[in-house]
Amino acid sequence: MTTNSTSTADPAVSVENVSVSYRTTFEKVPTFRSAVRRLGRGQRVVHLVEALREVSFEVNHGTSIGIIGANGAGKSTLMRAIAGILPPSEGRIEVHGRVSTLLALGVGFNRKLSGRENVVLGGLAAGMTREELNERYEEIADFAELGEFIDMPMQTYSSGMSARLAFSVAVHLNPDILLIDEALSTGDAKFKQKAARKMREVAENAGTMFLVSHAMRSVKRLCNEALWLHKGQLMMQGDPTEVIAAYTKFLEVGEDAFSLEDM
Numbered sequence: 001m002t003t004n005s006t007s008t009a010d011p012a013v014s015v016e017n018v019s020v021s022y023r024t025t026f027e028k029v030p031t032f033r034s035a036v037r038r039l040g041r042g043q044r045v046v047h048l049v050e051a052l053r054e055v056s057f058e059v060n061h062g063t064s065i066g067i068i069g070a071n072g073a074g075k076s077t078l079m080r081a082i083a084g085i086l087p088p089s090e091g092r093i094e095v096h097g098r099v100s101t102l103l104a105l106g107v108g109f110n111r112k113l114s115g116r117e118n119v120v121l122g123g124l125a126a127g128m129t130r131e132e133l134n135e136r137y138e139e140i141a142d143f144a145e146l147g148e149f150i151d152m153p154m155q156t157y158s159s160g161m162s163a164r165l166a167f168s169v170a171v172h173l174n175p176d177i178l179l180i181d182e183a184l185s186t187g188d189a190k191f192k193q194k195a196a197r198k199m200r201e202v203a204e205n206a207g208t209m210f211l212v213s214h215a216m217r218s219v220k221r222l223c224n225e226a227l228w229l230h231k232g233q234l235m236m237q238g239d240p241t242e243v244i245a246a247y248t249k250f251l252e253v254g255e256d257a258f259s260l261e262d263m
């Protein structure tokens with residue numbers, strides 16, 4: 001269950017015993033040859049992945065929290081659940097404030113429409129008024145630096161260009177809570193620097209930011225808290241230097257030899 005209301009006394013986000021499972025059914029085809037023999041009819045198999053397992057934590061307003069962990073640890077799943085895109089299978093998520101996210105990149109945009117039209121639609125969908133949009137539009141377009149592409153259909157954009165526009169929309173919506181997956185903010189080197197500056201500005205303006213990142217340097221630079229997930233479980237939450245040290249040690253010594261007590 002995901003609830004959304006506003007009150008400054010509450011934490012910005014509270015996650016209580018949240019589990020998320022993905023259920024996928026697919027046809028298991030043992031070999032290519034047998035697939036041909038059976039004319040493509042394989043055995044139907046149900047695959048259940050527990051992407052998050054009983055995760056609980058709170059994040060206060062004004063915190064910039066880095067979400068770290070190996071591939072498949074559940075980081076994006078957690079972001080989708082907080083954004084309300086994916087309902088938890090169990091547990092409860094409370095979000096206090098307006099969430100803006102880059103996660104729905106590609107999902108939120110209609111690629112047949114121009115960048116300009118998508119900015120307007122995205123802004124309206126996020127609850128901005130026409131007046132606010134008129135005021136903010138030039139800023140969003142300038143930040144994305146798309147030149148005349150802004151009036152062309154988004155299907156003509158490179159993935160980096162779409163990412164720049166998505167990032168620009170997300171940070172200019174004046175969110176209370178900004179969710180960013182660094183892997184998705186794939187602009188070129190120059191845009192990355194600019195995006196990092198903007199994220200720092202959001203963080204400094206006491207906004208709440210979740211940053212999913214594989215770059216420990218970004219987490220150290222931009223976050224005042226970190227949370228480490230491993231195979232869907234919360235391993236540690238706290239000071240970024242300490243959490244990164246524990247995660248790095250875990251990567252060095254391997255899962256079996258690692259103990260949080262030694263940290």
Ligand SMILES: Nc1ncnc2c1ncn2[C@@H]1O[C@H](COP(=O)(O)OP(=O)(O)OP(=O)(O)O)[C@@H](O)[C@H]1O
Nearest residue numbers: 022024049051069070071072073074075076077078
């Ligand atoms: N739509 C989906 N359907 C089925 N399984 C999924 C789906 N999305 C993610 N998973 C599975 O859930 C688990 C967690 O995935 P998730 O994308 O949240 O991890 P992540 O920590 O963000 O990984 P990465 O660092 O590789 O981006 C993985 O085992 C993944 O295979």
